[in-house]
Amino acid sequence: MNHVLLFSPGPTEIIILVLIILLLFGGRKIPELMRGLGRGMKEFKNAQKEDEEDEKSAEKPGNEKKE
Numbered sequence: 001m002n003h004v005l006l007f008s009p010g011p012t013e014i015i016i017l018v019l020i021i022l023l024l025f026g027g028r029k030i031p032e033l034m035r036g037l038g039r040g041m042k043e044f045k046n047a048q049k050e051d052e053e054d055e056k057s058a059e060k061p062g063n064e065k066k067e
Contacts (some may be wrong), residue, residue: 009017025033 021030
């Protein structure tokens with residue numbers, strides 16, 4: 001038996017979740033919430049890229065961090 005299928009939401013559950021979110025936040029707040037979520041995801045990705053670049057530059061010989 002596949003356990004992944006037991007917890008995946010179907011179309012009915014998604015519609016119910018969307019309706020609950022609409023009732024809780026209202027139609028005007030949702031775009032604002034999504035905008036904030038998008039900005040947060042963008043900042044997270046940028047921070048992740050910076051960390052990867054810092055790791056790559058630290059791996060090169062002769063590049064020591066100055067503190």
